[in-house]
Amino acid sequence: MAIDSISNIASMTHYPKDEKKDEQKKLVFDASVLKFESQIPKEFIWPDDEKPSANVPELQVPLIDLGGFLSGDPVATMEASRFISEACQQHGFFLVVNHGVDAKLLADAHKYMDNFFLLPLRQKQRAQRKVGEHCGYASSFTGRFSTKLPWKETLSFRYSAENNSSKMVEDYLLNKMGNELRLLGRVYQDYCEAMSKLSLGIMELLAISLGVGRAHFREFFDKNDSIMRLNYYPPCQKPDLTLGTGPHCDPTSLTILHQDRVGGLQVFVDNEWHSISPNFEAFVVNIGDTFMALSNGRYKSCLHRAVVNSHKPRKSLAFFLCPEGDKVVTPPAELVSQNRPRVYPDFTWPMLLEFTQKHYRADMNTLQEFSNWVQQRNS
Numbered sequence: 001m002a003i004d005s006i007s008n009i010a011s012m013t014h015y016p017k018d019e020k021k022d023e024q025k026k027l028v029f030d031a032s033v034l035k036f037e038s039q040i041p042k043e044f045i046w047p048d049d050e051k052p053s054a055n056v057p058e059l060q061v062p063l064i065d066l067g068g069f070l071s072g073d074p075v076a077t078m079e080a081s082r083f084i085s086e087a088c089q090q091h092g093f094f095l096v097v098n099h100g101v102d103a104k105l106l107a108d109a110h111k112y113m114d115n116f117f118l119l120p121l122r123q124k125q126r127a128q129r130k131v132g133e134h135c136g137y138a139s140s141f142t143g144r145f146s147t148k149l150p151w152k153e154t155l156s157f158r159y160s161a162e163n164n165s166s167k168m169v170e171d172y173l174l175n176k177m178g179n180e181l182r183l184l185g186r187v188y189q190d191y192c193e194a195m196s197k198l199s200l201g202i203m204e205l206l207a208i209s210l211g212v213g214r215a216h217f218r219e220f221f222d223k224n225d226s227i228m229r230l231n232y233y234p235p236c237q238k239p240d241l242t243l244g245t246g247p248h249c250d251p252t253s254l255t256i257l258h259q260d261r262v263g264g265l266q267v268f269v270d271n272e273w274h275s276i277s278p279n280f281e282a283f284v285v286n287i288g289d290t291f292m293a294l295s296n297g298r299y300k301s302c303l304h305r306a307v308v309n310s311h312k313p314r315k316s317l318a319f320f321l322c323p324e325g326d327k328v329v330t331p332p333a334e335l336v337s338q339n340r341p342r343v344y345p346d347f348t349w350p351m352l353l354e355f356t357q358k359h360y361r362a363d364m365n366t367l368q369e370f371s372n373w374v375q376q377r378n379s
């Protein structure tokens, strides 16, 4: 029964008498138990108007071949930037292929996710994410929120491009998980380096597409201080009641997502949910709130979510590109005019991150709510 799985952990732990009583009431998302559970704990049941709908239409997204751009072909570059411009003004989602990321690295990145998430809960909790922090292992958002919980586990870590020789990801995972899992750290260190490189290339295309200096955004994100997140969605016996990731816009700048072959990503466009089918050769790229602000509102950060299913776990790897902490998020002069005045105030990424972590449960209106908050603080 669900309640048993919830109190499982407490019963394995030795708490002083009273603490144990409190601890037993605590909700714990133990995927190894809950994946078989047909009575879904109420905290994971979404309101009717947010429950997933069956048979959603496919989103029309351009499949952009980066091969020509990466080898310096100007015609291919212009063509890619035109497709990107169109997609980013409509919904902010596009796919990239021939991206130059090693196929073995991608396969390993998926394989090591299985290695990590299939560990016993106690072992994963060595890297437990703490309330108010955004890195570490989280089994759902139990402990942070009490309703509309996501049916997933995540492992998140920081990647900084500041010092090329530092092995931040490798050191973090080694420190949390120990020597036994040292290869895990190596794989994700390499993966983050590949994602940072790819995102700088995409930044160049975004700059071309917006008609600003070609190097503008590449330089802005050159020493990015980004977040890597591994999303693991266990099967759910009642997938029509739950969501793997609830509707949200990414507050970050650019997301490069790789989904496995299972499928579950959906995007809200023209008032309805659309799916983006899995394509193992491709990365799904989307504009986040911070880039929407950098583009002075020209490019959209769009609402999306992930649904789950009853038969197969699903994995996705998300690299969230973020600027260095002291960079001021302000649009380039070319994107501001009398006809197109500033839409958002200046801010830094740590301010927006703190807002989503401490003041506000981020959802579809995060950027607007945050802007109002900054403007109030400034006045």
Ligand SMILES: C=C1C[C@]23C[C@@]1(O)CC[C@H]2[C@@]12CCC[C@@](C)(C(=O)O1)[C@H]2[C@@H]3C(=O)O
Binding pocket: 134, 227, 246, 248, 249, 250, 251, 252, 320, 353, 356, 357, 361, 362, 363
């Ligand atoms: C459900 C959520 C978790 C998240 C904030 C959000 O409401 C929507 C986006 C999520 C994300 C993705 C990038 C990293 C992160 C720290 C962020 O700023 O937005 C996470 C947030 C989180 O895990 O707390």
Ligand SMILES: O=C(O)CCC(=O)C(=O)O
Binding pocket: 229, 231, 245, 250, 257, 259, 264, 265, 266, 304, 305, 306, 315, 316, 318
């Ligand atoms: O798993 C997915 O397909 C989407 C995940 C996502 O939107 C996120 O991690 O921000």
Ligand SMILES: [Fe+2]
Binding pocket: 248, 249, 250, 255, 304
């Ligand atoms: Fe997202």
